[in-house]
Amino acid sequence: MAKRSDGRKATEMRPMIAKVGVIPNADGSALFAFGKTIAIAAVYGPRLLHPQHMQDPAGAVLRCNYDLLSFSVSDRKKPGPSRRSQEISKVTEWALSPAVDLSQFPNTVIDVQIYILQADAGTRTAGINAASLALAQAGIPMRDLVCSVALGKLDKELVVDLTKEEEDQHDGEGATDFAIAKIANSDEFTLLQLDGKIAPEQVNEVMVLAKKAAEQIYEVQKKALKEAVE
Amino acid sequence: MDNELEMAQGADETDTESEKKRKVVVPGEVIVTGEDYLPSDGARREGKNIVALRYGLAEESGRVVKVIPLFGAFVPRRGNVVIGRVTDITFYGWLIDIDSASSGFLPIEESPRFINKNEMDQFLAIGDVVAAKIWSVKQKGIDLSLKSNGLGKLEGGFIFRVIPSRIPRVIGREGSMISLIKEKTGCNITVGQNGWIWIKGESIDAQIKARQAIEFVADKVHLSGLTEKMEEWFSKS
Numbered sequence: 001m002a003k004r005s006d007g008r009k010a011t012e013m014r015p016m017i018a019k020v021g022v023i024p025n026a027d028g029s030a031l032f033a034f035g036k037t038i039a040i041a042a043v044y045g046p047r048l049l050h051p052q053h054m055q056d057p058a059g060a061v062l063r064c065n066y067d068l069l070s071f072s073v074s075d076r077k078k079p080g081p082s083r084r085s086q087e088i089s090k091v092t093e094w095a096l097s098p099a100v101d102l103s104q105f106p107n108t109v110i111d112v113q114i115y116i117l118q119a120d121a122g123t124r125t126a127g128i129n130a131a132s133l134a135l136a137q138a139g140i141p142m143r144d145l146v147c148s149v150a151l152g153k154l155d156k157e158l159v160v161d162l163t164k165e166e167e168d169q170h171d172g173e174g175a176t177d178f179a180i181a182k183i184a185n186s187d188e189f190t191l192l193q194l195d196g197k198i199a200p201e202q203v204n205e206v207m208v209l210a211k212k213a214a215e216q217i218y219e220v221q222k223k224a225l226k227e228a229v230e
Numbered sequence: 231m232d233n234e235l236e237m238a239q240g241a242d243e244t245d246t247e248s249e250k251k252r253k254v255v256v257p258g259e260v261i262v263t264g265e266d267y268l269p270s271d272g273a274r275r276e277g278k279n280i281v282a283l284r285y286g287l288a289e290e291s292g293r294v295v296k297v298i299p300l301f302g303a304f305v306p307r308r309g310n311v312v313i314g315r316v317t318d319i320t321f322y323g324w325l326i327d328i329d330s331a332s333s334g335f336l337p338i339e340e341s342p343r344f345i346n347k348n349e350m351d352q353f354l355a356i357g358d359v360v361a362a363k364i365w366s367v368k369q370k371g372i373d374l375s376l377k378s379n380g381l382g383k384l385e386g387g388f389i390f391r392v393i394p395s396r397i398p399r400v401i402g403r404e405g406s407m408i409s410l411i412k413e414k415t416g417c418n419i420t421v422g423q424n425g426w427i428w429i430k431g432e433s434i435d436a437q438i439k440a441r442q443a444i445e446f447v448a449d450k451v452h453l454s455g456l457t458e459k460m461e462e463w464f465s466k467s
Contacts, residue, residue: 045303045331046331047303048331057369099257101283104305105305105331106369107331137285139300139302140284142258142283142284143257143283145257221256222259225254225285229287229300
């Protein structure tokens with residue numbers, strides 16, 4: 001069994017923190033942290049969408065924006081959109097949209113801003129978890145919450161919730177990063193992104209582990225939402 | 231099914247407050263299990279379960295289960311009284327920002343008295359605050375009207391905002407809460423369904439008190455028996 005640098009078991013996740021209502025000016029907001037990875041999300045809207053040609057009379061448009069803040073990584077990240085952040089914004093949108101019901105708000109937009117305060121691998125997954133909480137708090141009708149987690153490999157062994165250090169190791173089969181998002185109370189997966197190599201037989205195993213991890217995330221999210229009302 | 235729902239809801243009105251069970255639910259959470267229950271606003275049936283569609287307070291009254299949202303933007307409905315601000319004057323009427331996704335339009339014919347088209351700003355100028363009723367909600371926008379009691383330009387006092395989904399608790403059952411606050415502070419209060427509230431009283435202290443009282447209610451929406459708690463709050467301070 002591969003030894004993890006922080007002493008976790010292969011299927012053990014980093015300590016999670018979830019908080020709702022962290023940004024008073026937003027309609028909904030949340031913070032979600034996996035260990036040292038911290039993401040905040042703010043939801044604005046539904047509000048009128050401009051330019052008009054982007055409007056959808058069938059329902060609101062979900063618009064996500066993911067970005068690393070310049071101080072979140074050890075080498076300063078140049079602020080502003082990049083190829084990477086645009087891609088992650090788009091997959092976040094796709095990961096969240098099956099869970100929300102936007103038909104009540106025609107011709108409007110719901111803006112989701114996701115910022116990473118501190119990055120230690122798994123930022124897109126933390127971002128999706130935070131955004132799902134923020135959407136719920138903004139009162140958007142939702143089928144369910146979305147839970148997201150990244151898996152990877154240390155040589156051949158599957159491990160849950162990698163840190164940056166683990167993600168960068170190149171022993172054996174090399175680095176693998178498998179980001180997954182799932183609708184909480186069903187078996188629908190809304191995000192599958194793989195960097196690196198994995199045996200096709202192992203993918204099933206990944207799904208089982210992701211499902212177990214998602215259950216833990218869901219409990220943390222649920223608790224955060226319920227505590228926000230007291 | 232629809233008919234059945236209406237009957238069940240009709241029965242609900244005779245229920246007393248104490249029979250209602252409330253709990254906080256998150257989207258996708260199972261509220262109750264059983265074939266007998268009927269999902270209402272904010273809930274849906276999934277097999278045997280009634281599942282929440284949004285984050286809020288689940289309320290079971292008899293067989294009907296609904297979720298009362300605690301947060302969220304204002305969704306305009308016909309008949310709602312709203313408080314807005316004049317943003318533009320056109321040839322046909324006034325454009326009014328009512329703090330929802332689309333802005334409201336108040337046609338000149340809907341003003342309570344005759345207005346000369348050249349002197350529209352003497353009745354309502356840009357920046358004026360007005361209480362109006364939503365007359366229709368269409369694809370292209372929201373039409374407003376002033377032809378009802380208590381509507382019109384709001385002069386003096388001040389306005390502030392609470393979360394729109396909490397307005398029903400601020401008003402209370404048949405207006406019990408808001409009339410209690412009016413009576414105790416002696417202020418004139420107009421509550422807009424869009425979350426904006428206008429207060430005008432004789433003294434600044436009374437106005438501030440009224441605002442604090444309303445914010446107290448809006449903060450404690452998840453508790454039951456709020457009117458009694460409000461009375462207690464007034465006797466303490």
